[in-house]
Amino acid sequence: MRRAKISVIGAGNVGATCAHWAASKELGDVVLLDIPDKEGVAQGKALDLFCCAPMERFDANVHGTADYADTANSDVVIVTAGLPRKPGMSRDDLIGTNVKIVRSVAEQVATHSPDAIMILVSNPLDAMVYTAWKASGFPTNQIVGQAGCLDVARYRAFLAMKLGCSVEDISALLLGGHGDDMVPLPRYTSVHGIPIQQLLPEAEITECVERAKVGGGEIVKLMGTSAYYAPASGSVQMAEAIIKDKKRILPCAAYCDSEYGVGGYFVGVPCILGSGGVEKVIEIDLDATERPLMDESISHVKDLVATVKEMFPDLA
Ligand code: APR
Numbered sequence: 477m478r479r480a481k482i483s484v485i486g487a488g489n490v491g492a493t494c495a496h497w498a499a500s501k502e503l504g505d506v507v508l509l510d511i512p513d514k515e516g517v518a519q520g521k522a523l524d525l526f527c528c529a530p531m532e533r534f535d536a537n538v539h540g541t542a543d544y545a546d547t548a549n550s551d552v553v554i555v556t557a558g559l560p561r562k563p564g565m566s567r568d569d570l571i572g573t574n575v576k577i578v579r580s581v582a583e584q585v586a587t588h589s590p591d592a593i594m595i596l597v598s599n600p601l602d603a604m605v606y607t608a609w610k611a612s613g614f615p616t617n618q619i620v621g622q623a624g625c626l627d628v629a630r631y632r633a634f635l636a637m638k639l640g641c642s643v644e645d646i647s648a649l650l651l652g653g654h655g656d657d658m659v660p661l662p663r664y665t666s667v668h669g670i671p672i673q674q675l676l677p678e679a680e681i682t683e684c685v686e687r688a689k690v691g692g693g694e695i696v697k698l699m700g701t702s703a704y705y706a707p708a709s710g711s712v713q714m715a716e717a718i719i720k721d722k723k724r725i726l727p728c729a730a731y732c733d734s735e736y737g738v739g740g741y742f743v744g745v746p747c748i749l750g751s752g753g754v755e756k757v758i759e760i761d762l763d764a765t766e767r768p769l770m771d772e773s774i775s776h777v778k779d780l781v782a783t784v785k786e787m788f789p790d791l792a
Contacts, residue, residue: 479536480504480719483547483589485581486557487518487540489701490597493708494554494715495525499536501712503719506538507547510557515542550589552715554622555608557581558598560702561692567600567655568780575784578604579791582611593718593753596621596729597711599702601654603780605729605742610791616731617753623654624727624744625710631665631688638680641667648672649760650727651736652744652773655692659744659769660685664760714749721751730754736762736770741777 482498484491487510495508506525510518522540529536539546547553558574561567578598585594585608594614598604605621612619628650636643645668652659662681665672672681687694695703717724730747732738735757748756762770785792 480552481507481547481550482715482719483507483509483550483553483585483592485509485547485553485555485585486598487514487521488556489560489704490707490711491554491556492521492525493704494556494597494711495522495538497708497712498554498715499525499529499538500532500534501716502534502536503712503716504551505536507550508538508540509544509547510540510542512542515540518542544584544588547585548588550585550592552595552718553585553589553592554595554597554711554715555581555585555604556597556708556711558604561599561696563696563700565696567692568603570599571603571780571783572787574598574600574604575607575788575791578607579611579788582608586612586614591618593618593620595711595714595718597707599654600780601729602742602777603784606781607784607788607791609731609742617755619731619742620714620747620749620754621654621729621742621744622707622711622714623729624650624746625713626707627654627658627688627691627744628727629706629710630691631660631684634684634687634691635665635667635672635676635681638684639667639675649746650688650744651746651762651766651770653776654729654744656689657773657776658685658689659762659766659773661766663763663766717749718751718753723748723750723755725749725758728754730757732757735759736774738774741774741781743774743777
């Protein structure tokens, strides 16, 4: 049986950490690509990581490069290329630079790995997913954005910290855009099946939701650059679901048309992820409090996409 192949575009903090998790989980062979100026960095990190294999006992080749030919026929491509946030910046401030980068990356991916599922991580995520879709010409099931896995993991981590219980037992769901735009869903949050409302007062649940919303910003303030362990972990969780055809239900930025009344945009929704990429968008009932928040989130995604179209008419 052929080993799966995962290419990670961008060998910076998020990209290198994706390569680390993917190799250590033996998801397949890993190619880490960066721009020609940083080829040495990609090669050095790949070599350093491969030298862990005898100790961590994983069988996965890790190759660093600046040549897209080395990424040919990847099963999954994780796109982390682009600028990260600095203190005081919003994700949206990155739009101009990162659209240009992600557009060129997506074109190369489409040429060299036409059947790959592309997982976008670069920010502002909701605009990058649209850009990659347009630039690659891929069908919508092959394009998916990582935001929900991270946001929900942060929410679960903060709830576990409050409850003093294992994160493993917390099951939760969030919808909508990345970060500030997320739609909290305490109604769909439980701790080993026990509704969260029975374990925590509403104010404390809200505190966890609000902290998850700005969780990325909290880390930017502390470190001076954006987070990478958890964003990479979320991306590799998605890659694993695809490569192993696990049919996992994960919150992802996926194309929705009639779903949630979105009308043809990528927004954060629960999806079934398997070898076909986004195999199904799952629609859940939203109540009178949740629906307006979802609408607001969708409207922000639409504004971001409109900005992309205005700045880059060829992507319209
Ligand atoms: N092709 C390939 N790699 C590129 C390109 C390109 N066209 N342009 C930039 N890169 C590379 C950079 O050279 C750098 O090595 O992308 C890498 C980005 O790494 P970091 O600066 O460390 O940024 P990181 O923290 O990894 O964040 C990357 O992910 O979570 C998001 O908001 C974050 O948009 C940011 C992205």
